[in-house]
Each structure stands twice: as C-alpha cells, then as structure tokens.
Amino acid sequence: xxxxxxxxxxxxxxxxxxxxxxxxxxxxxxxxxxxxxxxxxxxxxxxxxxxxxxxxxxxxxxxxxxxxxxxxxxxxxxxxxxxxxxxxxxxxxxxxxxxxxxxxxxxxxxxxxxxxxxxxxxxxxxxxxxxxxxxxxxxxxxxxxxxxxxxxxxxxxxxxxxxxxxxxxxxxxxxxxxxxxxxxxxxxxxxxxxxxxxxxxxxxxxxxxxxxxxxxxxxxxxxxxxxxxxxxxxxxxxxxxxxxxxxxxxxxxxxxxxxxxxxxxxxxxxxxxxxxxxxxxxxxxxxxxxxxxxxxxxxxxxxxxxxxxxxxxxxxxxxxxxxxxxxxxxxxxxxxxxxxxxxxxxxxxxxxxxxxxxxxxxxxxxxxxxxxxxxxxxxxxxxxxxxxxxxxxxxxxxxxxxxxxxxxxxxxxxxxxxxxxxxxxxxxxxxxxxxxxxxxxxxxxxxxxxxxxxxxxxxxxxxxxxxxxxxxxxxxxxxxxxxxxxxxxxxxxxxxxxxxxxxxxxxxxxxxxxxxxxxxxxxxxxxxxxxxxxxxxxxxxxxxxxxxxxxxxxxxxxxxxxxxxxxxxxxxxxxxxxxxxxxxxxxxxxxxxxxxxxxxxxxxxxxxxxxxxxxxxxxxxxxxxxxxxxxxxxxxxxxxxxxxxxxxxxxxxxxxxxxxxxxxxxxxxxxxxxxxxxxxxxxxxxxxxxxxxxxxxxxxxxxxxxxxxxxxxxxxxxxxxxxxxxxxxxxxxxxxxxxxxxxxxxxx
Amino acid sequence: xxxxxxxxxxxxxxxxxxxxxxxxxxxxxxxxxxxxxxxxxxxxxxxxxxxxxxxxxxxxxxxxxxxxxxxxxxxxxxxxxxxxxxxxxxxxxxxxxxxxxxxxxxxxxxxxxxxxxxxxxxxxxxxxxxxxxxxxxxxxxxxxxxxxx
Numbered sequence: 087x088x089x090x091x092x093x094x095x096x097x098x099x100x101x102x103x104x105x106x107x108x109x110x111x112x113x114x115x116x117x118x119x120x121x122x123x124x125x126x127x128x129x130x131x132x133x134x135x136x137x138x139x140x141x142x143x144x145x146x147x148x149x150x151x152x153x154x155x156x157x158x159x160x161x162x163x164x165x166x167x168x169x170x171x172x173x174x175x176x177x178x179x180x181x182x183x184x185x186x187x188x189x190x191x192x193x194x195x196x197x198x199x200x201x202x203x204x205x206x207x208x209x210x211x212x213x214x215x216x217x218x219x220x221x222x223x224x225x226x227x228x229x230x231x232x233x234x235x236x237x238x239x240x241x242x243x244x245x246x247x248x249x250x251x252x253x254x255x256x257x258x259x260x261x262x263x264x265x266x267x268x269x270x271x272x273x274x275x276x277x278x279x280x281x282x283x284x285x286x287x288x289x290x291x292x293x294x295x296x297x298x299x300x301x302x303x304x305x306x307x308x309x310x311x312x313x314x315x316x317x318x319x320x321x322x323x324x325x326x327x328x329x330x331x332x333x334x335x336x337x338x339x340x341x342x343x344x345x346x347x348x349x350x351x352x353x354x355x356x357x358x359x360x361x362x363x364x365x366x367x368x369x370x371x372x373x374x375x376x377x378x379x380x381x382x383x384x385x386x387x388x389x390x391x392x393x394x395x396x397x398x399x400x401x402x403x404x405x406x407x408x409x410x411x412x413x414x415x416x417x418x419x420x421x422x423x424x425x426x427x428x429x430x431x432x433x434x435x436x437x438x439x440x441x442x443x444x445x446x447x448x449x450x451x452x453x454x455x456x457x458x459x460x461x462x463x464x465x466x467x468x469x470x471x472x473x474x475x476x477x478x479x480x481x482x483x484x485x486x487x488x489x490x491x492x493x494x495x496x497x498x499x500x501x502x503x504x505x506x507x508x509x510x511x512x513x514x515x516x517x518x519x520x521x522x523x524x525x526x527x528x529x530x531x532x533x534x535x536x537x538x539x540x541x542x543x544x545x546x547x548x549x550x551x552x553x554x555x556x557x558x559x560x561x562x563x564x565x566x567x568x569x570x571x572x573x574x575x576x577x578x579x580x581x582x583x584x585x586x587x588x589x590x591x592x593x594x595x596x597x598x599x600x601x602x603x604x605x606x607x608x609x610x611x612x613x614x615x616x617x618x619x620x621x622x623x624x625x626x627x628x629x630x631x632x633x634x635x636x637x638x639x640x641x642x643x644x645x646x647x648x649x650x651x652x653x654x655x656x657x658x659x660x661x662x663x664x665x666x667x668x669x670x671x672x673x674x675x676x677x678x679x680x681x682x683x684x685x686x687x688x689x690x691x692x693x694x695x696x697x698x699x700x701x702x703x704x705x706x707x708x709x710x711x712x713x714x715x716x717x718x719x720x721x722x723x724x725x726x727x728x729x730x731x732x733x734x735x736x737x738x739x740x741x742x743x744x745x746x747x748x749x750x751x752x753x754x755x756x757x758x759x760x761x762x763x764x765x766x767x768x769x770x771x772x773x774x775x776x777x778x779x780x781x782x783x784x785x786x787x788x789x790x791x792x793x794x795x796x797x798x799x800x801x802x803x804x805x806x807x808x809x810x811x812x813x814x815x816x817x818x819x820x821x822x823x824x825x826x827x828x829x830x831x832x833x834x
Numbered sequence: 835x836x837x838x839x840x841x842x843x844x845x846x847x848x849x850x851x852x853x854x855x856x857x858x859x860x861x862x863x864x865x866x867x868x869x870x871x872x873x874x875x876x877x878x879x880x881x882x883x884x885x886x887x888x889x890x891x892x893x894x895x896x897x898x899x900x901x902x903x904x905x906x907x908x909x910x911x912x913x914x915x916x917x918x919x920x921x922x923x924x925x926x927x928x929x930x931x932x933x934x935x936x937x938x939x940x941x942x943x944x945x946x947x948x949x950x951x952x953x954x955x956x957x958x959x960x961x962x963x964x965x966x967x968x969x970x971x972x973x974x975x976x977x978x979x980x981x982x983x
Contacts, residue, residue, distance in 0.1 A: 153925025153961050321921060328926030329914040331862015331902035335927060338861035346856070371845075389844075391852045467866050467874055467927040467960045517864070517927025518960045552867040729921055733966070737924055740962025763871040763958060772952030774964035 113300065115185055122181050129293060132251040132301040134180075134244060135164060137293035141276045143170045145245060148180040148188040149231040150489055151324055152519040154792045155730035156236035158322045162726055163241045166315045167249035167308055168256075169273035170289065177323065180229065182491035182511045188229050188240060229492040232524050232621065234694035234790020237726055242788055250305035255296040260287050262295075310724065319729035324515075336487035336514040339473045341545040345374055346390035347537050348397045349548060351382040351529075351558045353757035355616040356407035359383055367396040376400065377540045384537050386546055394551065409616050409756035414564065417615050417753065418458065421566040421587040424611045425456075428585050429568060450580075453644050454570040457633045458817045461751035462562035462622055465766060468517025469555040470530035474538035475545040476502065482509045482538070483545075486531060487516030493525040501535040520741070521621035527560040556766060557758040560620030561751055563589045567633040571603075577645030578655065581605035586633070587613045596626035599634055600663050600692060601656035617753060623741055624793040627693040631797025632746075632804075632818065635689035639805045640814065649805060650676050650688050662721055663690065666697045666782055670719035673780050674701035683707060684714065687806025691797040695789025696722040698735065702775075702802035706810050709825050713743065713775040713803055721782040722789035731791045732779045738795025739777055744768045746800035748821045835860075836904030846892035850884075851875045853891045854901060862902035862930045866958070873957030876931035877901050883938035902930035905937060913937045916970040924961035932957045936971060945975035 119130045123146055128138035136144040145164045149156055157177045165175050180186035233239075253273055260278040261268040264285065272281050279286040310316075327333040352358065362383050364376050372388040373396050383402045387393035472486035482502050488494040491513035499506040516523055534548040550558070567586035574580040582603045588610040597608050622628060642652035650671050657664040667690050671677075676686060683705050690699035703715040716739055725731050748767040752759045760766045779795075804815040811826040835858060842857050854863050854877065863886060866874030870888040877886045878900040879893075906914050913933055916922075923929045932955070939946060939954045946954065951971055959967070 153923070153927075155924070321918070324926070325918055325921060325923050328923040328929055329910070329917045329933060330906045331860075331930045333926055334861065335864075337865065340859065340861075389848070389852065389856055391849055465960060467864070467872065467925065467958065469865065516925065518925045520960075549865070552869070552872075733921060733924060733963070736965055737962035740964060741960075744962075762869055763867050764869075768958050768960065769962070769964070770952070770958060771955050771964050771967065772949075774952075774962075777965045 116297070119185055122183055122185065123178070129297045131255050131293065131297050132248045134248040135168075135252045137252065137256075137289050137296070139290045139293065141171075141174045141288050141290040142176055143168060143174050143276075143289070144176040144178055146178050146180045146186065147245075148186050148229045148240060148491075149236045150179065150487065150491065150513055150516055150519070150523075152231060152487070152489065152516040152523070154231075154236065154734060155322050155324070155727065156231070157324060158320060159237045159726040159730060160241050160245050161323065162315050162318070162320055163237070163246045164249040166313055167246050168253050168289075169275065171276040172315065172320065174276050174289075179491065179513050182229060182495040182513055184492065186229065187492055188244065229490050230524065231489045231519070232521060234696070234792045234794065238695060238722075238788040238790050241726065246307065247305060248301075250307050251301040252296075254302050254305050255299045256289055256292045258299055259292040259296040263287065263292075316724070316726050317728065320727055322730060333515055335468050335517045336473070336485060337468055337471045337517070337547075337549060339485040339512075339514065339547065341473060341475065341485070341547075344473065344545040344547055345386050345388055345541070346393050347384050347386045347534075347546050347548040348390065348393040349382055349384045349533055349550065349554060350397055350400075350402055351533075351554060352404035353557060354404060354406040354409050355412075355618065355756055356409050357381060357404040357756075358407065360403040360405055362400040362402045364400065366399045366401070370396050370399075374544075375541055377537055379533070379536055382533060384533065384540075384548070386537065386541055386544075390547075390549060406756055407616075412616060412753060412756045414460065414753045417564060417613070417617070418566065421564075421613050422456075424587060424613050425566060425568050425585055428609060428611045429570075429583075450575060451573045451644055452570065453573075453637075453640055454568070455637055455640055455816060456566065456568045457636060458566045459564060459629045459632060460749070460818060461564045461617065461619075461753065462745055462749045463556050463559045463751050463760070463766060464518075464520045464522035464622060465556060465763075465768065466516070466518030466520055466522055469550045469552055470522065471547065471549040472531050472534035473545060473547040474498075474534040476535070476538040476542050478542045480504060480508055482535065483512070484509070484531065484534065485512040485514060486534070487514050487519070487523060488528065488531070489516070489519050489521075489523040490525050494528060494531060497525065497528050498531055498535050501532050502539060520623045521625070522559065524621055527620045529558060552763070553761045556751075556760050556762065559751075560618045562622035562628060563619040565629045567629070569633070569637045571637070571641055573641065573645055577647055579603045579641055581607075583607045584633075585609050585611065586630070587611055589614065589619050596630040596693065597634070599638070600660055601638060601653070602659055603656065616756070623738065624693060624796040627691055627793070627797040628742075628745070631689070631691040631693070632800045635691065635798060635801035636804060636814075636816065639687070639689070639801065639808065643808070648677075653688070653690065662784055662786055663692065663697055666690065666719050666721045667699045669780055669782050670699035670701050670717060673719060673778065674703070674715075674717035676701060681705075683810070685806050685810035687802045687804065687809055689798040689801035689805060691794070693794050693797060695787060696720060696791070696794035697789075698794045698798055700739065700798045700802040702799070702806045704803060704806040704810060706807065706825050711747070711807065711820060711825055713747075713773070715776045715778075716743075716799065716802065718777070718779045718795065719782055720779060720794065721784050721786065722791060722794070723784055723786040724788050725781055725783060728781055731781065734791040735779045735795035736777050738793060739799050740769050740774060742796040742799030743775070743803070746803050746818060746820055747773070748819050750819050750822070835899045836901060836907065842891070844891060847890045850877075850886040850889040850891050850894050850899075854886060854899075860901050860903050864927055864930055866928065866931075871958075872928070872931075873935055873955075874928050874931040876934040876957065878934060878938055881938070881941070883935045900934075902934060905934070911937065912974055913940065913970075916974050920966045920970040920973065922963050922966040922970055924963055928957060928959045928961075932959060932967065936967070940971070940974060946971065
C-alpha cells in the first residue's frame with residue numbers, strides 16, 4: 087500500500103521560507119546578476135526584475151518559451167504587484183546560470199507537500215539534481231519548464247514576491263527623497279506618488295537608488311480584490327512574431343561557418359554501431375565527416391540534405407544488444423504476469439465484469455476490470471535539434487530549445503567532461519515540447535556535443551529527422567492497471583482495489599481517487615524494460631486518469647446509475663470537484679436529448695492543482711467514431727490570463743484526443759515501428775471537435791495550466807462510446823477496437 | 835522568391851525547403867516531417883499551396899515563390915491579423931505553414947464551411963489550436979474583425 091502524500095517539508099516551508107526564491111540572493115549576487123544580464127541604464131532591484139531609467143520593467147524569466155504563454159502571464163503578475171504600466175513591461179529569458187536557478191519551483195513543490203527527497207520526486211523533475219536525490223537546499227541546477235508550474239509556482243512564489251519587494255524598494259527611495267513617511271506614498275502607472283501632495287517620481291528616476299537597498303524578506307502582497315491586470319485576457323506578447331515567421335526557434339539558429347549534421351541511431355534500444363559503408367559517400371559533394379559513435383552514426387556536411395542523403399547511403403549496421411525479442415506484446419504479457427502474481431489471477435477473462443459476484447452477500451455486486459494504455463511519442467512539431475561549437479581552447483557553446491536552460495548547460499558540461507564555466511548555453515524557443523525537452527530526455531544535446539567534439543572549431547547544427555525524433559524519444563510508458571470493487575446493496579462502491587504496473591518509482595499520487603469510497607487499496611508492480619520512457623504532458627495522470635475514470639463509470643453502469651449522478655454522490659465532501667463536475671454537465675446539457683446515434687460521456691481529473699471535467703459528445707455511424715464536441719469546466723483557483731489559460735486547456739484536450747483516438751507507439755524486434763506522422767496520426771482540423779472551456783474561479787491555491795486538460799479526455803470519449811453502444815473500451819487507442827455498428831444503448 | 839530573383843547553384847533534386855532555409859536564409863518556413871505529411875513547410879508556388887519539403891528545387895525554377903516572410907512584407911495580411919486577434923499560435927512552429935495554407939484557400943474560397951476548411955487544410959498543429967483557427971477563418975469570412983477568441 088502506497089501512502090497518499092508524504093508530508094516532510096511542507097510545514098516548515100509554509101511557516102518560514104515562503105520567499106526563498108529571492109531572499110537567498112544577497113547584494114553581492116545582485117551585482118553579479120547585473121554583470122550577467124543587465125544592460126546600461128537598467129539594473130536588478132530584487133530577484134528576477136530589472137527597472138531601467140526609462141521606466142521599462144524587464145522580468146527575467148527562468149523558463150523557456152514552448153508556447154504556453156507563461157512569459158505573458160508572469161509579466162502580468164509582476165506588473166500587477168508593481169503597479170507598472172503594461173506598456174512598460176518586457177521579458178527576457180533568464181541566463182542559464184546558477185544565480186537564476188528557480189528556487190520558486192522547489193518552493194512550490196514544498197508547499198504542495200510533495201516529498202522531494204526520496205522516491206516521490208515529480209516525474210518531470212526526475213532528471214534534475216532533485217531527482218538524483220539532492221535535498222531542498224540543493225536546487226542549483228533547476229530552471230525547469232514542466233509540471234504546469236511556471237505561473238502557479240514561479241509566478242506565485244517567485245516573481246510576484248520579487249515584484250512586491252521591488253515596489254517596496256521604490257517606495258522607500260521616494261520616501262527618503264521627500265523625507266516623508268513611507269505610508270504616505272502609493273504607486274500607480276509606473277510612478278510612486280506622494281499621496282498628500284500629489285508629487286510623484288517615475289520608477290526610472292528611483293531605480294538606481296532603489297537598487298542599493300536590501301530587498302525586504304517579507305514584502306506586502308497586493309490583495310486579490312485590488313487586482314486590475316491579473317485576471318485580464320491580455321494578448322500574448324509572443325504571438326506577433328509567431329504569425330510572420332520571425333520567431334527564431336532552436337532549429338533556426340545561424341552561426342557563421344556552420345555545418346549540418348544528420349544522425350541515425352541504433353533502431354534497437356541499446357544497440358551498438360557495428361559497421362558503415364564509408365566508401366559510398368567518400369566523393370559526395372559537401373561531406374565533411376562521418377562520425378561513428380557507440381550507438382549512432384553522424385554525417386556532417388555543408389548542407390542538411392547532403393548530410394541526410396549520405397547517411398542513407400552509409401547503410402549502417404547495428405547490433406541488437408540482446409533486445410531483439412522485445413515487443414509491445416511481450417512487454418504487455420510481462421505486465422499481466424506481474425499483476426497476476428500480485429493479485430489473484432482473475433477467473434474471468436481480463437476486463438470482464440463479475441456481476442453479480444458469486445458467493446457475495448445478497449444484493450452486492452462486484453466488478454473486476456483490466457485496462458491498458460500504449461507507449462506514446464511527444465511528436466512536437468519542431469524535431470529535436472541542437473547546434474554546438476567545441477573550440478580547441480576547451481570551451482563549448484550550444485544553442486537549443488530545452489525545458490531547462492541551466493540543466494541543459496550542466497548536462498552539456500558533463501557530456502563534454504568540462505567544467506560548467508566553460509559552457510555557454512543559448513536557450514531558444516521550442517517548437518513544442520510537452521516533456522520531450524526536460525532533463526533526463528536530452529539525447530539530442532548529447533549527440534550534438536559528441537558531434538561538435540569530433541569536429542573542433544566548427545559549429546554544427548544537428549537535426550533529428552522526424553523518423554529519428556519519433557523512434558528515439560523517451561516514451562509515455564505503456565501501463566496495465568487492474569481494478570476490483572464491490573458494490574454495496576445501495577449500488578455505491580464499498581471497496582476499491584487498484585494494482586498497476588510502473589516503470590520507475592514515480593510519485594504514486596495519480597492513482598488515488600477523489601471519490602468517497604471506503605476500503606481503498608493501491609499497489610504498484612515495477613516492470614522494467616529497455617524502452618526509454620519519460621514525462622509526457624500530464625505524466626502519470628495521462629494513464630491513471632483514463633483507468634480511474636473508466637472504472638468509476640463501469641461501476642455506475644453496474645449500479646444502474648447515471649454516471650454523472652453516481653460521481654456526484656461520491657463527491658459530497660469535495661465541493662470544488664463537485665462544482666466543477668456540475669458546471670461541465672450543465673454547460674454540456676447533460677441529460678438533455680441528443681440526435682439519434684449520439685451520446686455523452688463524462689470524466690474528471692485533478693492534477694497539478696487544477697480540476698478539469700470534460701463531457702464528450704460522440705456519434706458512432708457505420709462503425710466510425712466522430713467526436714462532435716468536448717465541453718470542459720476547469721477550476722485552477724485564480725486565473726492570471728483567462729484567454730491564455732483557456733488556450734492551454736483547448737490544446738491539452740486536442741493532445742489527449744490524439745492519444746485517445748490513434749496514439750500508439752509500437753515496439754517490435756526491440757525497436758520502435760512507427761516512422762513518421764502517417765503511422766502516428768494526430769488530430770487535424772477535419773476531426774477536431776468543437777471545444778468549449780468554462781473557467782470556474784475559486785479561492786483554492788493556484789493550479790497549473792499546461793497539463794490538466796489532457797487526462798480526462800480519453801475516458802470522457804470512451805465513456806460516451808459506452809453510452810452510445812454498450813461497448814466498453816479498456817485499451818487505448820480507440821482505433822485498435824472494432825466499434826459496434828448497431829446502437830444498443832445501455833444508458834439508464 | 836518573395837518578388838526577388840535569386841540565382842542558386844545546387845543539385846536539381848535538393849528539396850526546396852532546405853534551399854529556402856539554408857541557401858536563402860528564410861527560416862520562417864519550417865521542417866516538420868520531410869515527407870509532405872504535416873504542412874509546416876507550406877509555401878506558395880505560383881500561388882498554389884505547396885509542401886516544399888518534397889518539391890525538388892528544379893520544380894521551382896522560374897516560378898514565383900512566396901514564403902511567410904513575403905506575404906506580410908507590406909504589413910500584416912488579414913489572415914495574420916485574424917491570427918493575432920484570435921490568439922491562435924501557441925508554440926507557433928506550425929503557424930507559418932498554417933497561415934500559408936489558409937491564405938491560399940481563402941484566395942479561392944473566401945468563406946469556407948468548417949467541412950471545406952477541414953478538407954482543404956490537413957496541416958498538423960501539435961499544440962491543438964484548431965478551434966481558434968476555425969474562429970479566425972470564420973471571422974474573415976464574415977467580413978470585418980470579430981471579437982477576440
């Protein structure tokens with residue numbers, strides 16, 4: 087039995103170290119920050135925030151731009167606390183320097199009562215120093231963008247507090263100038279105003295003097311009731327350069343003298359390079375070098391297409407490391423065997439309902455079901471790539487999109503076996519990430535560094551083709567999960583037993599249900615394979631959300647209850663969840679008549695502090711599924727930018743739908759079979775449903791935005807399929823199943 | 835290319851995409867799949883939407899090529915403005931190709947139905963901005979600007 091949440095440091099953090107994110111930054115380090123990241127005429131006042139003579143306020147953000155709108159939201163939070171005019175706000179990406187490590191991220195997890203010290207490190211941080219077992223005090227290498235944390239942690243515990251401290255320093259400076267008490271001043275529109283006289287100073291007039299004060303360790307934060315900018319749908323600041331081709335992603339970097347590299351990695355996981363036919367490319371135009379690595383071959387040429395074609399001609403041969411027998415099927419059989427060992431082997435076929443339970447007391451029923459989800463690739467639109475220059479003086483310079491600038495710099499230093507101060511890392515916008523560019527998943531940086539070191543003093547841009555990107559990802563794991571439950575005579579669950587497979591010792595939070603069910607038992611059984619796995623948008627919730635929300639739906643139907651009403655009955659002590667579920671149902675018209683052949687399904691998952699409930703409306707005609715509409719209600723506490731938040735939920739729904747409908751990476755012969763988008767189909771305009779998102783504001787601590795929309799999509803759709811046809815989908819993707827043609831609605 | 839004449843000396847079968855990006859240094863056109871499956875590399879070849887990753891550069895000789903850098907050179911086009919109004923892009927990587935594909939569609943069919951839009955535009959957006967793309971296109975079809983998304 088896995089305990090629910092281990093509370094180790096939460097209490098201490100909440101009591102004493104709320105603003106660790108910037109209060110650990112003494113004056114000497116502020117001077118260092120100015121040398122690193124301030125131009126003339128501007129300076130850091132408190133952590134993260136620079137104020138310039140011309141009143142420009144620049145928020146230095148310890149995250150990447152991967153399309154989630156966090157730069158805008160964090161800038162809004164800073165402007166709100168500062169009372170800065172929005173037109174004066176700018177953002178910059180923080181330098182990948184330990185000085186700009188993101189303590190607020192760690193703080194957020196501390197306050198979330200998640201134990202950072204042992205086996206329950208959140209999966210998206212497992213590749214970082216925290217994941218390696220370091221304690222809270224050692225967060226030196228972290229600048230992660232993941233875990234839906236940028237606004238809810240960095241914003242709340244870092245940038246908002248730093249902005250409030252900056253404001254207090256500006257106020258103190260004005261008070262000193264006029265020799266008036268500080269409480270006689272207020273701030274408005276980038277000015278500090280002496281309230282009695284109306285005399286005022288621009289922020290820029292005060293900035294230089296303010297920067298010589300020490301930041302307050304406990305600045306006064308603006309109450310929510312006074313917010314004028316937070317909560318507004320401010321247009322995203324990154325969008326104008328994303329409609330005219332001007333945004334420069336990692337793949338767009340241009341370095342003088344740059345060469346291009348294409349790579350082929352051993353298709354079989356763990357395989358080594360055996361041989362290449364180098365003679366075949368010897369005379370090809372533009373070829374600079376063929377680099378044989380342990381598990382890959384790289385061709386460097388003056389143009390990417392030349393490198394790519396030479397690579398094809400090399401016909402590299404790889405070993406199989408003894409992994410040639412591994413397939414999706416064998417892994418699944420091992421998972422089932424491991425579950426059988428843990429639980430009793432089910433007497434019925436896997437997934438069959440046992441109802442009414444033989445030998446159970448009269449009036450009770452029981453269900454036992456097994457579910458499975460496949461491996462998934464991230465498949466961001468920008469294939470992973472990096473440009474690296476290794477100089478014979480022992481320095482390394484790298485340009486790439488990543489979800490952790492500082493962690494990437496450290497990673498490159500380790501890959502090159504040189505000190506971190508010899509490495510310059512340029513963090514560039516990512517054309518999508520979804521977890522693929524997190525620490526622990528940085529194979530593209532490793533290969534780029536190895537390539538650069540084989541060709542010193544030559545900048546080389548290494549680009550994975552789509553095929554290499556898809557076949558050498560770190561996959562959302564495939565997982566098998568088995569449930570059993572007994573219903574009481576009133577039809578409500580009297581027990582809940584869940585055994586599931588896992589690939590690592592990840593945080594077990596995601597399996598736990600919010601529903602009021604007695605006698606819950608959970609256990610995980612570890613099944614290790616050579617297939618590399620990693621965090622994928624919503625991480626563990628992407629599978630447990632499907633499992634839990636399918637099984638509770640099965641219980642509702644077994645009890646002959648409406649699945650929405652059944653959930654409601656189990657949420658009487660969870661007012662936020664109940665209200666979110668009810669909002670989704672109301673907006674979707676739950677219970678109202680639909681056109682013939684259509685049906686609705688409902689599901690709700692809380693993750694990263696945010697509750698998302700979706701209602702899917704589907705139709706099965708001639709055996710083909712069409713998802714017409716997804717209506718979503720979301721509660722993330724306070725919303726900083728409602729339109730940006732909605733965009734994240736919309737995108738997360740499409741992401742979850744692609745996985746539900748068609749998403750499957752298959753393994754055969756120890757290698758990924760999928761090659762490119764035609765055999766990894768994603769939702770496109772033609773099969774994207776209408777999506778409506780309704781935000782429910784609450785007083786709950788702020789939750790994340792990027793991931794919470796994903797997990798409840800698949801179960802909402804499969805629950806709707808059941809309502810339409812009586813066919814229960816217990817294995818994703820839906821496309822693997824033959825959908826019933828006739829409509830034998832079992833909904834009651 | 836975008837109204838300028840360029841002379842380049844490469845293999846005739848070099849993919850147009852890489853010539854645009856690496857010879858002409860116009861990086862707004864993106865590499866996504868290399869097999870014409872995702873549309874991130876869409877440009878206009880004599881006005882027609884074309885997936886440049888599978889077109890040999892020889893097929894573009896003496897043709898008028900327009901890229902994302904070209905269409906808005908005289909100020910934002912109506913499509914680009916609608917994309918901002920509806921806050922369409924997230925990561926933005928696919929949006930050059932998306933905007934090129936939609937612009938070409940609207941030139942021939944200014945008010946496509948949702949089905950026509952879906953049938954004509956098979957570009958992939960992994961961030962899932964499709965509902966906003968629909969709203970942006972619908973706002974253009976009805977004439978003047980509509981409220982933000």
